[in-house]
Amino acid sequence: MEKILIAISFGLLLLIIYLIFRAVTLILSVNRRASDTDSGNRINAILMIIFLTGGMGLIFWYSNKASAHFLPESASVHGVWIDELFETTLLITGIVFVITQTLLFYFSYRYQHKPGRKALFYPHNNKLEITWTVVPAIVFIALFVAGLDAWSKITSKAPDDAVVIEIVGQQFSWIVRYPGEDGTLGAYDYRLTDGVNSFGMDFTDRASFDDFTPPQLHIPKGKPVLLKIRAKDVMHSVYLPHFRLKMDAVPGMPTMFHFVARFTTQEMRDKLGDQEFNFELACAELCGRAHFAMRLMVVVEEEEDFYAWYKAQKPWLSENPEYLSKVPGTLKEWAGIKTEHVNF
């Protein structure tokens, strides 16, 4: 019953709109004068100017207001380059945007049809056309060169002394693995993955005995960090907004990204005046129903704090001793030393 009433009232609403339209059309057609078309033209021309000034005003006013919510100063070294490029591009395109939009609306207003106006027959001008081909081309090439410089530096080979961390995306969380005392991540094979051994760690490789897997991503400040990125099921994307860092995690194709953090978590908290602040890692590649909830906490520490934390971590194998049975006989003793006796 309720639905029928809603449908009827909706139909009545449409009917009323239709009747108003008919009435207005009839009244207008009775009152029509010769200049009616021109008044429509004038109103539209004036609206062009109102839209231009109103729109520009709104953009500048709100940009200023919204900037309070923009991401804070980049917490990574390469992010500063990216932000500089962004600002340069914003300046150039901002100027072009304002000029071209102004011309578009101003011309529309200025050259509106009026009785007696005749348009200028002006089909082309080679000089003008060459100018506005070449000038943008030069600007774009300059932007390209600047971008290429940053891109090459960002994507160059990681320094040898970088802290290596493996990060793996899975539905719907991130897991991280550190190489432990030996500084080498143990081998993995996706076929060895199971409910407990999320990384598919291969325990025939002795480098995996001391690998540890903390619940948060810890990184040192001021030291290169190399993220080795994998995905277990579908594609994910490592996204560290405060570090201007993003790289897809692809099943079957390990990727990587290296960067240097500029601020510790505490320094960032002090800068922002927000003691609750934490760096976060998000997923930026659609991966399923909880894509929006793949959050990993990131902790940036001073180098000595980081190493203190690093040394305090227990190897994964010592937390999951049942996997010691996967270790081949010749390495069992070594594994035992690594997992039970050594708290470095």
Add this chain to the structure above:
Amino acid sequence: MAVQPIHQSQEEPFVAHEEHHEGNFITKYIFSQDHKMIAKQYLVTGIMWAIAGGLLSLLFRLQLGFPNANMDWLKPLLGDWIQSGKIDPELYLALVTMHGTKMVFFVLTAGLSGTFSNFLIPLQIGARDMASGFMNMLSYWLFFTASVIMFYSMFIETGPAGGGWTVYPPLSVLPQAISGSGLGMTLWLISMSFFIASTLMGGINYITTVINLRTKGMSFWKLPLTIWALFFTAILGLLTFPVLFAAALLLIFDRSFGTSFYLSDIYIAGEVLPNVGGSPLLYQHLFWFLGHPEVYIAILPAFGIVSEVIATNARKPIFGYLAMIGSMFVITFLSVTVWAHHMFVSGMSPFLGSLFMLASFIIAVPSSVKVFNWLATLWRGDIHFTPAMLFAIGMVSFFIAGGVTGLFVANSAIDIQLHDTYFIVAHFHLVMGSAPFFGFLTGGYHWFPKMFGRMMHKGLGYLHFWLTFAGVYLVFFPMHYLGMAGFPRRYYSFTGFDAFSSFTDLNAFISIAAFVTFGAQLIFLFNFFYSMFRGRRAPQNPWRSNTLEWTAPINPGHGNWPGSLPVVYRWPYDYSKPGAQEDFIPQNVPFAQTPESNLPEEVKAISEGLPEVVGKDFQDKMEGDDISPENLAQ
């Protein structure tokens, strides 16, 4: 005799014009082979899809704008997809996916190209119909089949495809990963296969018609820019859609026949999958080889339509006709060299990234040339604000607004941060969503009188324009700010992250703006369908335009022109020519008839007696040819 069938299709309507060309209801309105009816079928189907795609966006805007609201009132519509007052996250993803698929493919490709290529190509080049009317009909009905399948997929239990409109594997392969990758994805792939076949048949027809069926005197350099644009669009579609088909075919194999083109090293739902050696990047390369040209497939027809409408209503020749063609050619060519700028952070080689960054910057050059040429066309014009003209100006405005942000995302370094954030959403919704959509509306308003022999209501057109123009900006411009705050796209909710917890008021504002903007489209729908039957009767040439379609009868029959086809003597942009009595000289007026306005080189050509300039002999010769189809057939 081998040529006879072609001539028949060309001449038969003309011979039979007085007799029985109407046909019965089915051949006239349903299985029609007439290009004008097929264009209208595409137009109406495109409008239906635009409504569907728009409604879906309203649903997910509800979620984004008002994440805490109780959605139980949607239960009658969405059923079990509403659980304890919340929209299911997988439904959200399905809505986003279907919105993208429908808008990009069914509205801005089939709706836009299908309508205007079919309608304008024969009428503006002076042809009786498309090269193959049957194939043209087949093209529409394949599109219709694709539409039915895609529409049906929204109502199945596991939901439609939900992996985003790009349907990246492995997500789109594994039903364990998302329920939309079950039957919904299968239907998506079947639908898209029909769609691609439809696009190819249409494209082959458009290209053949433009090359072969231009009327006497209509050289390539006298073609209106609409035809150039639609011609380039068809070529681009023909080159790139088969690659999407290849991508889809391999996806079908991976999904249904156990191959590993895109799959490798997968552990999902507690199970190790046997697939090794495949590469998800292969799919991305294949997809974006179509996917990027696709945005130009959407925007090129809008370029053409807007150029034509701006020149007509500014009563000025389009500035830089050759530069306009040249820039479209360069865009067409370069558009197949930029695809991997969608993949800067996909793990692809950074060296490749730098090459694609260069190509992406270069393709911005012809795009900016077009903007400057439009501005120069407006300069010192005599601008008549018809609704079509308003939408054309709006399209240029959107193209600038969305175009400048292209320079951010073309830069692979900046793209590291902006990739898959709302900045991208803002960028492409303005430049390849709203701009072609406004091109579509421009064409709709401009050629409505030719399509239906009646005028649309002007005042409602104005109202529709201003509400939509302001509304679109209010929806998409603020998304730049969300992007600069780092918000990732395709997020069901932003509450899980401290970093993205701001801007809740802005998100609500965007949603309200979207509802209002969608509501404004009802004005258009009313105007469109009301005017179709009850609008003021259209005069012969309502916009005082130069192109050939306005020389055809107000309601052109099958075959378009009774009697002989018009002959073309001049380019389509002789507006406000100095000395001329009127401010326009249609393409079929010979120079010999306009001594008062001829330019020096035209006077010289007349003195040399070139028939295509003088007109008289040329026309006689033409009519002699045309009137005796029996002679031609021999």
